[in-house]
Amino acid sequence: MGITDDGNLKISWSSPTLTPFPLQYQVKYSENSTAIMREVDEIVSATSLLVDSVLPGSSYEVQVRGKRLDGPGAWSDWSTPHFYTIQDVLYFPPKILTSVGSNVSFHCIYKNENKLVSSKKIVWWMNLAEKIPQSQYSVVSDRVSKVTFCNLNATKPRGKFTYDAVYCCSEHECHHRYAELYVIDVNVNISCETDGYLTKMTCRWSTNSIQSLVGSTLQLRYHRRSLYCSDIPSIHPVSEPKDCHLQKDGFYECVFQPIFLLSGYTMWIRINHSLGSLDSPPTCVLPDSVVKPLPPPSVKAEMTVNIGLLKISWEKPIFPENNLQFQIRYGLSGKEVQWKMYEVYDAKAKSASLPVPDLCAAYAVQVRCKRLDGLGYWSNWSNPAYTVVMDIKVPTRGPEFWRIINGDMTKKEKNVTLLWKPLMKNDSLCSVRRYVINHQTSRNGTWAQDVGNHTRFTFLWTEPAHTVTILAVNSVGVSVANFNLTLSWHMSKVHIVQSFSAYPLNSSCVILSWMLSPSEYKLMYFIVEWRTPNEDNEIKWLRIPSSVKKYYIHDHFIPIEKYQFSLYPIFVEGVGKPKIINTFIQEDIEKHQNDAGLYIVVLIIISSLVLLLGTLLISHQRMKKLFWEDVPNPKNCSWAQGLNFQKPETFEHLFFKHTDSVTFGPLLLEPETISEDISVDASWKNKDEMAPATVVSLLLATSDLGKRSFCASDQCNGANFSDAEGTEVTCEDESRRQPSVKYAMLVSNSKSSETDEEQGLINSSVSKCFSSKNSPLKDSFSDTSWEIETQAFLILSDQHPKIISPHLTFSEGLDELLKMEGNFPEENHDEKSVYYLGVTSVKKRESDVFLTDASRVLYPFPAHCLFTDIRILRDSCSHLVENNFNLGTSVKKTFVSYMPQFQTCSTQTHKIMENKMCDLTV
């Protein structure tokens, strides 16, 4: 017993075996439900009975008995009772197997707590996850609800469940029983191919797209229509199964043999399952339309003689009888052929001729075919056919040749050796069997000599003019275009090559160039000949067109050898006189190489210089900073308190006291530092802000007596100090007796017309203690008329006032300065020995001469180094003296300064110094 798809209870039984007559059956069943309780007897002749109006929760008890249908007979005994209970939820059909895109419906009767749920209150759920929209419900009766699914998609398996569970529920409750919905994608592509003999059609299809359904089987079924396919293939009720075999690639393969070429085979795949069967969409195949022809037989390939085309010929395959198109592929024979394609749409064509680039190569050729109307498939490629390399045409030309004349050139009879290069395939087309030399002389006429396959031939040249021609011969014939060479006694003296030169580029290339003079003879071409070193008579040669004036020879030139290049003009009348030059390949090559190397070296040197200069500048700046900043400020010294360093007397007195106090040895016992303090106070950054007056003072002081120092300030126009705003120089010495001070003062008044460098010389300030622009000294100088011109002077002081260099002349400007500053507080004016070394504006920098207008002292003075090369003398006076000596001789000691000569120095040293300073005026 079971529920049918229509919701009926089907009671079925089997008929008893071995009954020779038909039977009739009596069915007795009782229905017991909450609503009704009944007993029914029915007599039927079939072996089943449908009970309608079944209700959920009902139970049935059934018994059957039989009796002969016709004629006499008695009823059999009742069968044993069978019981069947219908669940509280009744689905019909309980399971549906369908294909993608189809529409299906489920019906449901739901009994909840012994009460039938009204169909209007039934809702449907899918997989207990989603509620099915009410638009898909319909009410069949008060108790029966229906849900419809349209255009179904394939069921996605959820674990082992390959169906969708459809639930019939009340508003808030679902029974655990459900209906099963199996949706299978049955779109199967069936492809067929008819063989070249038109006797067999093989169809293939894959199950990959079909969802596996446990317990299902697949079968290809077909229906043959007598002719052709219908426009819309459909599943015919009468069909035949076809055995198919699973292949290794996962495809099923079915073979139809023999076939009806023009019959339409409508095929589909049937999926058989216990729930029913599904059919894939049918497809119709006409065997004649899916023919894969046999490849064209008798494919041949050859190079056509005298035409030079690749000719491919083939035969039409025996089947099909339809018109065919052909495809040709061809390529140079080898391991990996680079195929080129050519298509032939002429069904009657059985050959094709194709141009190919290389006539003397072996080509591989294959042909395939397909129906011209496009139906079916391309055949396989035919077996490859190969061309045979053979002579296609007569050689395009004879060989290029040259001659070597052996023996004494003065004799009239000479041995001439002809040399020629074997013809290549593209010229010989495709081989040379032999060479023939044609001779022509005025006396002996013409004759030919077969020289076989040799490339050298010697003959005797006896007549004034002898013309030779070399012909190349292959199996097709003799070369048409050939070169002639006339050996002429007369022409060998014709000289038209004016100049001829060779320029080696590298070891593999030499450039030749030449100039010609006008000639009445007709120039055909040139022959360039060069001799291989160390091999006698081994020459190489080239033919060059007559229009060329420059030519690149590519060869392997040995770089240490001397080469001889000869340029022969070849006239119609004969070979002209050559121009011969000798060239050393090595020199020129090396020259070029050296040139290149030289450029690199120069670049490296320049780079190094730039780097060095930068390093020097940086170190110089750093040294200046370290050096000058360490100079102590004399104003901060205790012994300098109360001293006016603006006055020379103070300065002089400081040292005179020291001189006078020689006897006060103990005062000199303690060595004190000797300071030289130069402060440069100037505005460097802006020219316009530069102070017009420049005063440079140099102070040297011994500290043993008065412990006084002198500080001078200066303002200069210039830029040689770059960004330094102040520069200090300190000199310390251990002078203990006869302190002597020689100081110099440079007063400069820059002129705006001076060059920047000249301005930079002086634009500085000295002395850290007066580094301020508002220093009294600077102010005192600023208004003087000396600002008009740049001047500098040195003030020298010594303990020997009588010793004054007669060569030194006081500067007028200095006199004025002394007058202006003349109120020195010290009283010993007359005892002061002041030496002036006049230094004035720079007249000419180029000559490195520093000239004072007033004193007319001439001394080399590199202006740009004025303050830059001051050296510190710490250890001994001798160094200082030495440094002062250097003033007159060394360019580095460009700062003409007065340096003190301390007591510790010998008198001789002083004299030397003074003499040296006198020499400054020389």
Place this chain on the structure above:
Amino acid sequence: MHWGPLCRFLWLCPCLAYLQAVPIHRVRDDSRALIKTIVTRINDISHTQSVSSLQRIAGLDFIPGLQPVLSLSKMDETLAVYQQILTRLPPRNVVQILNDLENLRDLLYLLAVSKGCPFPHSSGLKTLESLDGVLEASRYSMEVVTLSRLQASLQDMLQQLDLGPRC
């Protein structure tokens, strides 16, 4: 008498449905191609090449020979006879030819329909059963002669198709 036209109309209906789907020139071309195919198939059977056309074979008169003018119906009748004979020959060589002949008869049928010709399908020889003894005794002769004459008949039909056969 009145049922005749009606039966003919009913018989023509499926044929007209065919012709709506398939152009008649394609039917004609396919007929030619199929005839050539059968001829080639016969050629491909090697032992049929050696039959001399000069020597007459006695006792096989039931096999159709060349006929001066072939109408479509006559062609069909001839092919039906050959089908009957070939079905009694060993299937190895002729089974595909048999299928081709069936297709060819269907094509001729369509051609006849296209011309509006009455085209009753021929049922072949009525007395063929009596020839079974001959077939048993002379199988080779039977096959060779049948195929040879079929080939000639087909080539003749091919010419007739080019000319436009009568009904």
